[in-house]
Amino acid sequence: MESDTASATDSSCGALLDEKRHLQRPERPRLRRRGRGRGGPGHGQHFCPPWARTFCTAAGVALVLVLLIVSSLGAYIMWTTDILGDTVNDMLILRNGSTAFDSWQNPPVHPLMRIRIFNYTNLQAYMDGEDEKLLVQEVGPYVFREISKKTDIKFGDNDTTITYRLNNTYVFVPEESNGTLNDTVIVANMPLMTAFARMQDAGLLARLALRSGMRALQAQPFHSLTAHQLFWGYKDKLINTIQTVMGPFNPAMRNLKVGLLQTKQGISEDVWTVYSGVGDHGLSKLGYYAAYNGEPQMNYYWGECNEIRGSDGSRFPPELVRPGGTLWVYLRETCRRTLLVYNTTVKVMNGIPGLRFVPEAPKRLAKGEQDCFCSEKDGCLPYALMDSSYCRNGAPLVVSGPHFLKADEDIRAVVHGLNPVPEKHESYLVIHERMGVPIAGKSRFQFNVKVHATGGYRYMNALEGKVIPIIWLERDIVEFPHDLQKILYFTAVTLDSLKAGLQHGLPVVATMCALSLVLFAAVRCRKNRRLLSAAKRSGDKILLKVTAPPTREMTRL
Known part of the structure; x- marks a missing residue:
């Protein structure tokens, strides 16, 4: 009889400890298997498997950050310089062997x-x-x-x-x-x-x-x-x-x-x-x-x-x-x-x-x-x-x-x-x-x-x-000649359109990248606060269970 009572007491204490460990372990979202769930095939599916999810997130953030830097730098250059025009002007210099020199020497x-x-x-x-x-x-x-x-x-x-x-x-x-x-x-x-x-x-x-x-x-x-x-x-x-x-x-x-x-x-x-x-x-x-x-x-x-x-x-x-x-x-x-x-x-x-x-x-x-x-x-x-x-x-x-x-x-x-x-x-x-x-x-x-x-x-x-x-x-x-007309049209019309597009498009890209990073940071902070809150609530429950009054079996023990 005493042997049975001791065994039950050990089993009860072990269960309490297992429950405490389970509550302290942070909850992780469960992945749906491919082809299952309410959304049909692929619903709720992540692009990366669980073991590579952290890497994919870091790579995505890095890519957006690089795009933000490049677009911001490009917008600054396009608004403060005339890099496209300077490139064309450099091509006009009469250097020996250049296209401009050849057309000057033998006009087409x-x-x-x-x-x-x-x-x-x-x-x-x-x-x-x-x-x-x-x-x-x-x-x-x-x-x-x-x-x-x-x-x-x-x-x-x-x-x-x-x-x-x-x-x-x-x-x-x-x-x-x-x-x-x-x-x-x-x-x-x-x-x-x-x-x-x-x-x-x-x-x-x-x-x-x-x-x-x-x-x-x-x-x-x-x-x-x-x-x-x-x-x-x-x-x-x-x-x-x-x-x-x-x-x-x-x-x-x-x-x-x-x-x-x-x-x-x-x-x-x-x-x-x-x-x-x-x-x-x-x-x-x-x-x-x-x-x-x-x-x-x-x-x-x-x-x-x-x-x-x-x-x-x-x-x-x-x-x-x-x-x-x-x-x-x-x-x-x-x-x-x-x-x-x-x-x-x-x-x-x-x-x-x-x-x-x-x-x-x-x-x-x-x-x-x-x-x-x-x-x-x-x-x-x-x-x-x-x-x-x-x-x-x-x-x-x-x-x-x-x-x-x-x-x-x-x-x-x-x-x-x-x-x-x-x-x-x-x-x-x-x-x-x-x-x-x-x-x-x-x-x-x-x-x-x-x-x-x-x-x-x-x-x-x-x-x-x-x-x-x-x-x-x-x-x-x-x-x-038609080929020369294309060059003249590109430098007179297309180049200006391209410049205007870059001047206005690059700031838009930079703004979208910045908003994406801010939104990502906000989501991460909210998730972390939710996890911390859940962990705090779980810890209180464990503490209450551990400090609860002894049962009749424990009293007997």
Whole structure:
């Protein structure tokens, strides 16, 4: 009996101790087996098995934390810097072997050059005195594709500048032309006009000898040529005489070229130097001229007008291409710079945005006023006319807008048949804002001749000192290849959209990650408080059971 009572007492105490251990052990959520439970297959299932659940939780928290850091840092960079734009700008630098350098050396786009000739149609009636003024008829256009490459390339110190010569080729495009190169036109005799211009300061006897020689050679101020002869040159008695007489004294006269395109065809003798975008100037002068034939400025004019300032028109510093901005272009045809001013923003080539720039209106000088482009000897030309005889070996060439656009009425009144229309005759360039390259536009200017000292040709007396037109020229930027259009569209539209998306999207991602971490921390804290509360309540129950009054069996014991 006593043995049975002791055994029961031991069993009761052991049960109490087992119950205490069970209550002190924290409760763990029970996993449902796959395919069981109210939710059907997979309901309440964890992604990680029980033994890897802690690792998965830690990895998830770490991933969210990393994403928070990366998105926060990315948002800061996108809002405080222009990393995408800087990357594009770095690609524009003219480094040897780079894509930008290759496209600069061998441009993938070849513009069309349209030449319109002013044909003098009433020359005989004017000579006979029947007509008081000459009548011109615009003929053409005769279209050529201009293929321009750069050769003899040399990099300067620290690759900050590039020196080169131009190699131009002109290919006639008959399907785009209105006429053939066999068309006959009557134009001003440029060799004769140049001879008279160069002799205007000579003595009386020299001028009389010149006029006598011209009559002996039967040279006339106007002559008939084919379009091919006008463009590619010709030979006559006057040219042969000039080469024979002037050649020994002037090497440039030994191989005299009189064709308008002949003087541009092939490798140029002029050496140009441009900034590459490397060095102290950076992109602020990318593509701008630095020197001509090794000299930092010209010697044609006086003062600041001799400065070689501006681009050749093929590319501009990106930081200067902005709404309201101004750009400089140095035109080799006029041997002087021109200022371009912002006009408006347009879209070309299937939606590529660009900034439209137009030439600044020429300054109208007050009576007696001069600027540094004026000749110290002859003074200033009339409004909207530019003297380019300085860089044309004394040839009396004057550059203007087509049909004397923006010039005074008395300039156009010298001849009949001119009708300037801004939409047809004004120059403009549409420039890609981020790349700084022209993506559309037309460069338009007119070559004229100023008549000098033609006394002895009685019907030319009325034209003494006047400016008469020869041709006007238009360069038209053709549509870019499709692959190049994609690049231009990406840098102009897609890149800005991507930048805006990152600027606004990264802060959203960072905010969501931060909220996720806060929510996770809140859930963990709430769970820990619940477990601690449950453990506390369980401990109180055990204590109550252990300190309860002894039972009858224990009393007996």
